[in-house]
Amino acid sequence: LIHGNLRLVLSVIQRFNNRGECVDDLFQVGCIGLMKAIDNFDLSQNVKFSTYAVPMIIGEIRRYLRDNNPIRVSRSLRDIAYKALQVRDSLVNRNSKEPTVAEIADELKVPREEVVFALDAIQEP
Numbered sequence: 001l002i003h004g005n006l007r008l009v010l011s012v013i014q015r016f017n018n019r020g021e022c023v024d025d026l027f028q029v030g031c032i033g034l035m036k037a038i039d040n041f042d043l044s045q046n047v048k049f050s051t052y053a054v055p056m057i058i059g060e061i062r063r064y065l066r067d068n069n070p071i072r073v074s075r076s077l078r079d080i081a082y083k084a085l086q087v088r089d090s091l092v093n094r095n096s097k098e099p100t101v102a103e104i105a106d107e108l109k110v111p112r113e114e115v116v117f118a119l120d121a122i123q124e125p
Contacts, residue, residue, distance in 0.1 A: 001038055001049075002031070008050055009034050012057045018085055019065060026061055033060030073121045081118035083108055 009030035016026055037053035045052075073081075087107045091099035105112040 002034060005034055005049070005053060006031070008053060009057055012054060013061065015058070016061055016065070018089065021065065021068075025064075029061050029064040030057045033057035036060065077118045077121050080108070080110060080114060081122040084115050084119055 009027060013023065013026040013030050017023070033056045034053060037049070037056035040056070041049055041052055084104050087104050088099055091103060091107065101112050101115055105115045108115065
């Protein structure tokens with residue numbers, strides 16, 4: 001069951017590639033989430049295993065990312081930072097150029113200073 005669902009783990013860790021973490025570490029943590037999903041899966045619920053496993057894998061990876069960060073950053077600030085990174089990527093794809101902080105802030109509808117502060121907070125020292 002584990003071997004048959006390793007591609008599921010690989011597909012989930014693709015969502016976390018822009019976090020600057022080692023892909024091997026994310027894969028190992030994702031496999032832990034997969035094993036927890038296997039242990040807790042209930043066939044009587046009439047749900048596909050993948051439907052149950054994906055949130056378990058994502059949760060395990062998020063827990064790892066949260067606990068592995070040496071500086072504790074508030075959840076709301078982290079959310080803004082990760083949304084800013086996603087918006088940045090979509091703007092790069094759309095406009096074929098690096099967006100300004102003002103463009104990212106406008107897209108998120110938050111002040112520029114908040115975007116700068118949030119992105120600084122998640123940067124490695």
